[in-house]
Amino acid sequence: MEIVLAIAIGVLTGSGVWLLLRPRTFQVIMGLSLLSYAVNLFIFSMGRLGLAVDKEPVLIAGVPQDLQHYADPMPQALVLTAIVIGFAMTALFLVVLLASRGIAGTDHVDGDRAKDLQEMP
Amino acid sequence: MTAWASFISSLMPHLMLAPIMLPLLTGALMLLLREERQRLKLGVNMASTLLGLIIAIALMQWTHKAGAPASMGVYLPGNWPAPFGIVLVLDRLSALMLVLTSGIALCSIVFAASRWHRAGVHYHPLFQFQLMGLAGAFLTADLFNLFVFFEIMLAASYGLVLHGSGRTRIQSGLHYIAINLAASSLFLIGASMLYGITGTLNMADLARSIPQVAEADRGLLHAAAGILATAFLIKAAVWPLNFWLVPAYSAATAPVGALFALMTKVGVYTLLRLWTLMFSSEAGASALFGSLWLIGAGMVTMAFAAIGMLGSQRLANLAGYAAILSSGTLLAAAGFGQNVLTAGLLYYLPSSTLAVSALFLLADLIDRWRNDGASLAPYETDGDAPFLNAQLMPTTGINLDEDEVALIGRVIPAAAAFLGLAFLTCTLVIAGLPPLSGFVGKFAMLTALLNPLGLGSSAGNQPGLPGWTLVALLIATGLMALIALTRAGIRHFWASHDRPTPQLRVAEGLPIAVLLAACVVLTVRADSVMRYMQATANVLHAPSTYVRAVMSARPVPGPVSSGAPADAAAVQGIAGGTP
Numbered sequence: 001m002e003i004v005l006a007i008a009i010g011v012l013t014g015s016g017v018w019l020l021l022r023p024r025t026f027q028v029i030m031g032l033s034l035l036s037y038a039v040n041l042f043i044f045s046m047g048r049l050g051l052a053v054d055k056e057p058v059l060i061a062g063v064p065q066d067l068q069h070y071a072d073p074m075p076q077a078l079v080l081t082a083i084v085i086g087f088a089m090t091a092l093f094l095v096v097l098l099a100s101r102g103i104a105g106t107d108h109v110d111g112d113r114a115k116d117l118q119e120m121p
Numbered sequence: 122m123t124a125w126a127s128f129i130s131s132l133m134p135h136l137m138l139a140p141i142m143l144p145l146l147t148g149a150l151m152l153l154l155r156e157e158r159q160r161l162k163l164g165v166n167m168a169s170t171l172l173g174l175i176i177a178i179a180l181m182q183w184t185h186k187a188g189a190p191a192s193m194g195v196y197l198p199g200n201w202p203a204p205f206g207i208v209l210v211l212d213r214l215s216a217l218m219l220v221l222t223s224g225i226a227l228c229s230i231v232f233a234a235s236r237w238h239r240a241g242v243h244y245h246p247l248f249q250f251q252l253m254g255l256a257g258a259f260l261t262a263d264l265f266n267l268f269v270f271f272e273i274m275l276a277a278s279y280g281l282v283l284h285g286s287g288r289t290r291i292q293s294g295l296h297y298i299a300i301n302l303a304a305s306s307l308f309l310i311g312a313s314m315l316y317g318i319t320g321t322l323n324m325a326d327l328a329r330s331i332p333q334v335a336e337a338d339r340g341l342l343h344a345a346a347g348i349l350a351t352a353f354l355i356k357a358a359v360w361p362l363n364f365w366l367v368p369a370y371s372a373a374t375a376p377v378g379a380l381f382a383l384m385t386k387v388g389v390y391t392l393l394r395l396w397t398l399m400f401s402s403e404a405g406a407s408a409l410f411g412s413l414w415l416i417g418a419g420m421v422t423m424a425f426a427a428i429g430m431l432g433s434q435r436l437a438n439l440a441g442y443a444a445i446l447s448s449g450t451l452l453a454a455a456g457f458g459q460n461v462l463t464a465g466l467l468y469y470l471p472s473s474t475l476a477v478s479a480l481f482l483l484a485d486l487i488d489r490w491r492n493d494g495a496s497l498a499p500y501e502t503d504g505d506a507p508f509l510n511a512q513l514m515p516t517t518g519i520n521l522d523e524d525e526v527a528l529i530g531r532v533i534p535a536a537a538a539f540l541g542l543a544f545l546t547c548t549l550v551i552a553g554l555p556p557l558s559g560f561v562g563k564f565a566m567l568t569a570l571l572n573p574l575g576l577g578s579s580a581g582n583q584p585g586l587p588g589w590t591l592v593a594l595l596i597a598t599g600l601m602a603l604i605a606l607t608r609a610g611i612r613h614f615w616a617s618h619d620r621p622t623p624q625l626r627v628a629e630g631l632p633i634a635v636l637l638a639a640c641v642v643l644t645v646r647a648d649s650v651m652r653y654m655q656a657t658a659n660v661l662h663a664p665s666t667y668v669r670a671v672m673s674a675r676p677v678p679g680p681v682s683s684g685a686p687a688d689a690a691a692v693q694g695i696a697g698g699t700p
Contacts, residue, residue: 020303025295032302039306046317074316078265082309085272089305092279093298099283100291109299111292 001053005045012038023115025097025107032093036086043079047072126186129179134196136183137211139176140219140256143169148249162245163234169249170230173256174223181216185653193660193667195262195674203672204326210262210671213657214467218259218390221471224639225383225478226252228632232482233376235628240285240374247284251277251380258387262671264312264322267391271308271356275301278384281377282369293368300365304355311349318342325671328398328664332405343410346399350392350411357388357448359418360425366445367429371437375485378437379478385448386474393455393463397661398668402458412456416587419453422446423594427601436484439609440477443551446598447473453591454566462569463658468651469562472643476550476559479636482629483543487613490540490623536625539634541614546637548610552603553595558643563595565651 012034019031045051052071056063063069097107104111129136147169151162186192194211197203230238230248238244254274261267279301283294316322318338319330334342355362366385370378392415400410426446433439450473454466533541550559570588584592643650660666 020299028299032299032306035303035306039309042310043313046313048317048320074322075313078309078313078316081265081269085269085305089272089276089298089302092276093295093302096279096283096291096295096298099286100295103288103291109295111288111295 002051005041005051009038009041009045012041023108023110025100025109028109029090029093029097033090036082036090040079040082040086043075043082045075047075125179126182129183133183134194134211136176136180137194137196137209137260138198140173140180140223141209141253141260143173143176144249144253144256148246148253151246151249152243156242159239163230163238166245166248167227167230167234170223170227170252173252174220174227177216177219177223180211181213181220184211184213184216185656193670195670197674197676200676202676203674204321204323206676207266208262208323208325208671208674209260210325210667211260212660212667213653214390214394214661215259217467217471217653217657218386219256221386221474222252222255222259222383225474225636226380228478228482228636229376229380231628232379232632233374235626237285237374237376241283243280244284247277247280248380251281253277255383255387259390262324264315264324264327268305268308268312271387272305274384274387275305278381281380282373284377285374287372289368289372293365293372296365297369300355300362304352307348307355308352311345311347311352314341314345315349318345323671324395324398325668328401328404328668329672331399331407332403334407336406339406342407346410347414349395350414353388353392353395354418354452355388356385357392357452358385358422358445359449359452360422360445363422363425363445367433367438367441370441370444370481371435375437375482378440378481378484382440382444382474382477382481385444386451386470389448389451389455389470392452393661396455397458397463398664401662401664403664409458412458413587415456416453416591417456419449419451419456420587420590420594422449423453423598425449427598427605430602430605433605434609436487436609436613437481439605440480440484443473443480443602444477446551446602447477450566450595450598453594457570457573457587457591458662459569459573460658460662461573461655462566463661464651464655465562465565465569467654467657468565468643468647469559472550472558472562472640475636475639475643476547479543479633480547480551482633482636483540483547486623486625486629486633487540487544490537491613534622536623536630537614539625539630540623541610543633543637544606544610544614546640548603548606550637550640552606553599554603556644558640558647561644561647561651563599567592567595 016031016033016035016038019027019034022028022031047067049067049072055069055071057071057076059065059070100111101107104113106113108115147165151165154162180194184192184194194209196209196211197206198209199206201207226248233244251274254270254272254277257270258267258274261270279294279298282297283290312322315327318334318341319327321327321330331342351362358366370381373381396411396415400407400412402408404410423446426442426449429442430439430446433442447469451466451470454462454469546557548554549557553559553563570584570592573584573588
C-alpha cells in the first residue's frame with residue numbers, strides 16, 4: 001500500500017512540476033492542480049503511526065479508542081481545508097489566466113508574442 | 122494613563138481578537154455596500170484602520186508593562202487547552218508587527234483616497250481582508266492556522282496586485298500568483314511532515330517535542346523544516362526565489378506597493394518566530410539547524426538587491442529592490458541567533474519598512490510629476506528606459522552638463538521641495554546614513570556583530586567569517602544603495618528642468634510625511650525603542666517562556682461545570698510568567 005501511494009504522489013508531483021515550468025499558462029494551471037492533488041495525498045499519508053491501512057475511520061463501540069485502532073483524524077481535517085483553499089486559488093488563477101490571454105493575445109506566461117512563436121512551436 | 126491601562130487590562134485577553142475580527146467585520150460589511158458608494162466605503166475603511174491602529178498601540182502598551190519581562194497574552198478561541206485547539210499568542214514581537222501593519226495601512230489608505238481607490242472595484246474590502254490575514258499571521262501560534270491566515274492574506278493580495286488592471290499588472294500578477302501557489306504547496310508539505318514526525322501543529326508544543334524526536338527521524342525533521350522554510354523564504358523574497366517581487370510590486374498601484382513592502386516582512390517574521398522556537402539553543406541535537414543557510418541566503422540576497430538597485434532607473438523598481446535589501450539584511454542577521462544582534466535587526470525592521478513604503482508612495486508622485494500628470498510614463502508604453510536609452514545616451518530633457526542651462530537662483534516650489542526632502546529622508550534611512558533610524562539600526566547590528574557578548578565582555582572574541590562578511594556587506598550595500606538613490610535623486614530633482622510645478626494634494630503628501638516622521642521618532646526615542654527590542658529579542662531566544670505561557674493557558678470553564686465566574690479563569694489565561 002505504501003509503495004503504491006508513494007509512486008502515485010511521486011508521479012503527480014513530477015508531472016506537476018514539469019508542467020509548472022512550461023511556457024503556456026494552461027500548462028501552468030494544470031501543473032498547479034496536479035501539484036495540489038499530490039500535496040493532498042501527501043497530507044493524507046502523514047498521519048501518526050504511518051498509513052492507516054485497515055483501520056476504522058469513525059468510532060465504533062467495543063474498539064479501544066487509540067490510534068492503533070483508528071485512522072488519525074487530524075490529516076483528514078487538514079486535507080479538507082487544503083482542498084477547499086487550493087480549489088479557490090486555482091479558480092482565481094484561472095480568471096487571471098483568461099485576463100492575461102485576453103489582453104496579451106497569447107497564452108505565453110510572459111504575454112509575449114515573439115516568445116510565443118520561438119518557444120512554443 | 123493608568124485609567125487607560127486598566128481599561129485595556131479589563132478588555133484583555135479578548136482584545137487580542139480585535140485585530141483579526143475588526144477587519145473581517147469591516148470587510149464583510151463593505152461587501153454588502155454597492156460599488157457606487159465609494160465615499161462611504163472609504164470613510165468606513167479609514168475609520169476601521171484607525172481604530173485598528175489604536176487597538177494595536179494599546180496591545181503594544183499592554184505587552185510592554187513595566188516590571189513584567191515576559192508578559193504574553195494567550196487566547197484560546199475554541200476554548201480547548203493548548204496542544205488540541207488553536208491558540209493565539211500576543212507577545213512584544215506580534216504587537217510590534219501589528220502596530221507597524223496598522224500604521225502603514227492607514228498611510229496607504231489615506232494616500233489611496235486621493236485617486237487610486239477608484240482605479241478598480243472592491244478595493245476597500247480586499248484591503249481589509251489583507252489586514253485581517255496579516256494580523257492573523259502575526260497572532261497565531263498554530264502552524265496550520267498560520268497557513269490559513271497566509272492564504273487569506275495572499276488571496277486578498279492577488280486582488281490588490283491586480284487593482285487598476287492593465288497589461289503589466291496582469292502579467293506580473295500572473296507570475297506572483299503562480300509562485301505563491303507553489304509556495305503554498307511547499308508550506309503544506311512541510312507542515313504535514315512536521316505533524317507526521319512530532320504529532321502536533323501547535324508551535325509551542327513543536328518547540329517542546331523537537332529535542333525528543335528519535336535520532337532516526339531527525340533527518341526527516343530537518344527536511345520538513347527546510348521545506349517549510351523554503352515557503353517562507355519565497356515570501357521573504359530571498360535570492361534566487363525573488364524574481365517575481367520587483368515586477369509585481371512596481372506594477373502594483375502605489376498604495377498597494379506600500380502595503381506590500383510589509384508582506385516580505387511577514388516571511389521574515391514567520392522565519393524568526395518559528396526558527397527561534399524550533400531550533401533555539403535549547404533544541405538539543407537540532408540546535409541552530411539551518412543557521413548558516415539563513416545567513417548565506419540573506420547575504421546573497423543583500424548583494425543581489427544592492428546590484429539591482431544600482432541597475433534600476435525607475436523609482437518603483439528601486440523601491441522594490443530596497444524591500445529585498447531590507448529583508449535580506451534581516452534574514453542574514455537573524456541567522457546568527459544572538460539576542461543582541463536580534464535586537465538590532467528588530468530595530469532595523471520597522472525603520473526600513475517605513476522608508477520603503479514611503480519610497481513606493483513617493484515614486485508615484487515623482488513619476489506623475491515627470492509625466493505631467495499621467496500615471497503611465499511614455500517610456501513604459503514604448504519600452505524605453507526613463508533616463509538612458511539602449512545606446513546608454515541620456516534621453517532628452519535632462520541637463521547633465523552644467524554649462525547647458527544655469528539652474529542657480531531659481532525659486533524651488535514648495536511641493537517640489539517637499540518631494541525632494543522626502544526623497545532625501547528615504548535615502549538616508551534606506552542607505553543607513555546618520556542621523557536617522559536606518560543608521561541606528563545598522564549601527565546596532567554592527568556593534569552586536571563585533572561584540573557578540575556585549576560591549577566589554579567580549580574582549581578577544583572575534584566574529585567568525587560569516588560575521589566579518591556580514592559587516593562588510595552591511596557597509597557595502599549601504600554604499601551601493603546610497604549611490605543608486607543619489608543618482609536617481611540627481612536625475613529627478615536637479616538634472617530635469619523646465620517642468621511645471623508638481624501638483625501635490627495634502628492627502629498624498631501627509632502619509633509620506635507621517636511615515637518619515639515615524640522614522641524620525643524611532644531615532645529620537647531610540648533608547649526606549651531599543652529597550653523594547655532588546656526585551657523582545659530576549660524572549661525570542663528563550664523559547665521556554667513562550668512554551669510555558671502557551672501550555673499553561675487553561676480554558677474557561679462552562680457555566681455548568683463550575684460556578685466560578687468565567688472572567689477569573691480567563692485572566693488566568695494571561696500568563697505573566699517570569700523566567
